[in-house]
Amino acid sequence: MSGKLHVKKRHKFVSVTMGIIVSFLLASCQSNELSKPNNEAGLNGSFETTDSGYPVNWAFFPNPESDDIVQISVDTTKAQEGKQSLKLATKQSEKTVGFRSRRVPVQPGKTYNISFAIQNDGCTLKVRRIVQDRSGTDNRRSEIIVDTSSPTSDWKAFEETLVVSDGEANVVLVFLVEGPGTLWIDDVHVEEVTE
DSSP states (O other), X not given: OHHHHHHHHHHHHHHHHHHHHHHHHHHHHHHTXXXXXXXXXXXXXXXXXXXXXXXXXXXXESOTTTOTTEEEEEEXXXXXXXXXXXXXXXXXSSSOEEEEEOOEEOOTTOEEEEEEEEEEESOEEEEEEEEEOTTSOOEXXXXXXXXXXXXXXXXXXXXXXXXXXXXXXXXXXXXXXXXXXXXXXXXXXXXXXXX
């Protein structure tokens, strides 16, 4: 009997220890990105609203304030919409860097147009569109909608039409960049198509 009790205590200790380790890893993952939330700015797809030099409502990874492999800034010399664009520069090619939007609410049965414009100098860009449930914890669909390494000195527009299915409530856009190179992005929209 004491052998079974010893095994139960050991199992409980291992379970608690694993829970602590997983919690620590999740916390460290979240701390390796930089995000400046602002509930009044919406998607901020023209990157006009900033906080401490970073566009609000976008999460940048790895954290550009603690990892020098990526530099994030707003560029007032290049803009497709508004007065500035987001500029991401990286000098290495071993790690993927990037940024993601906040959750954009969508409604089942409705159609949305997802669009943005880029300029590219040397980077490979993949854009993943994720459709989540209402809680934001279940990714119902996740697809690469752009995969390009073509250099562009002028703004190049991309767009996708998305029909939202039952159980889907949010869209998140994730921009994954492999360098070395520089990427500019502007004019990001997730808009309902109305006839």
